[in-house]
Amino acid sequence: MTDELLVVRAQLGEHAALAELLARWRMPVWIYVRRMLDADRADDVTQEIWLSVVRGLPRLRDPGRFAPWLFTIARRSVADRLRGEYAQAGETSGAGDMVVDDPAEAMVDRAALVSVLSGLPVLEREILVLFYLEDLPVEECADICQIPAGTVKSRLNRARRLLREHLEEKGYRP
Incomplete structure (x- = not known):
């Protein structure tokens, strides 16, 4: 079953389709976030990402663009976390x-x-x-x-x- 079909079914309220989407994309999202952050922060940010996905999925207009939409959410979540930590630490660089x-x-x-x-x-x-x-x-x-x-x-x-x-x-x- 394609992501597009799973998205449409999830938008129609089918919990099994949403669960399958989450299962299919859980590791790719975590791996992406893990490559940008350490493991502890990756777990927290990944949970925030999935919350955003579940909340925003009904508003996704083009189900065929699920993967870019998902990674956009992931990117913003990572950036928000880094931005918040930089502001807290008073640093403007040195993310490496x-x-x-x-x-x-x-x-x-x-x-x-x-x-x-x-x-x-x-x-x-x-x-x-x-x-x-x-x-x-x-x-x-x-x-x-x-x-x-x-x-x-x-x-x-x-x-x-x-x-x-x-x-x-x-x-x-x-």
Whole structure:
């Protein structure tokens, strides 16, 4: 069953369809949020995201655009959390040190990648996560981030350059 059909059925009040949508998208959303925040904050923000989804689903006009809509909510929730913490700490930058490595990561290369990603600025990290790790096309990344496709491409270029520089600093060579 497609997401579009599940959304329509959920909008009509079918609880099983909503439960299936949540089950289908629970891990992709948590993984996206986890790549932007540490595990404790990811759990809290993910719960906020699903609350927003359940509340907003009846107003979703184009059920075929569920995934970009969902990731837009996730992006805003992550940004709101970071913004609130930055304001609280009185900082205007330095989001890179906010992510903590997940001890459950089994592979050394994966742990190194997560560590390097955490050192990137939030905007570049976000684009890399959406494009490469969530496999979203440039157009959907643009919709989610509410920026032109050209800006997504330029952020991807900058993010790849920064990632390459960080990897070279850690001793990895292309």
